[in-house]
Amino acid sequence: MVSMDVVSLHSNIPNEFGIQAVKKHMIDRNITNPPPELISEMLTFILNRNYFEFNGKFFLQTMGTAMGTMTAPSYANIAMGQIEDNILKQAEHKPEKWKRFIDDVRFLWNHGLDKLLLFHEYSNTIHPTIKFTINYSTEKLPFLDTTMINENGKIATTIYTNPTDKHSYLW
Template sequence: MPTYIKDTTDFLNKFTAIQQPLPENAIMFCLDVTKLYPSVPRKEAREACKTALENRSDISIPTEDVLKMMDLVIEINNFSFNGKHFLQTEGTAFGSHLGMNYACTYLGQWEEYLFQNSNLQPYSYWRYVDDIWGIWKHGLDELKKIHELSTNIHPQIPTEMRYSTDKNLIS
């Protein structure tokens, strides 16, 4: 996904490549999806994964086979706590090898919806799993509208926002 950050080095490289000077009214912002892994809506995440799988170049394993394996991992995820066994019925597990890709793929579709439903786009925007960083140039009121839109995309996926207009932090 074009907005995805692989690691700290990738972030720093992208950050230093931001076109300077920044717009006069630049606002640095961070969005955090709270409790992403246990909150990922399964139906929507499965559809996002299916779309991503249908667009891959290597189709040596049929999409339906990958989805069946994914469903097994997601739907038959049991764990124990205080001597009792539980079956996780929403989201995905934190320790699952599939969890990060599953959550990231869903959030990729989530952010597409966010920007398709906004007339304004960020100056810069990147995401590492559920942590989003960007620069906004359309004023604080419009940034707050984007935050509100992001929180209302799905009731299970609320976001928290932090921002700064301090030019020393972003230039």
């Protein structure tokens, strides 16, 4: 069982790459209303005016998108989809049961540890600013809010809580 996570996805998507990924996504799916060119113009406007304040000073974010903007989840998801397609199309050894939630990926690997580490290394060459971390186990592996458990060759899941979680909830 393997999980990979992109390091700081939102702030590491180059604007031109992300905009082209969104445009390609729309064209590939024959989405014409609104036109892909208009969406590209609006994304360019948003991404080139991504100002924020820190310690009383204003800054312009020049690459990527802020996580708090309304466009960020869809934009990051589509950009990540482009990277995912490139990884899976070109990989010599392919993972099984690949599943992704935005920048978190989990899959099964049956080609041995050496080839897994090569796959991870290869995945980090697909794009210059998008880099993956990796975790793997033959027994159990946390992924998002679940733990995947190998029970005699079948995958079971349970709820995962971080060891530092105090289980304090507001009512």
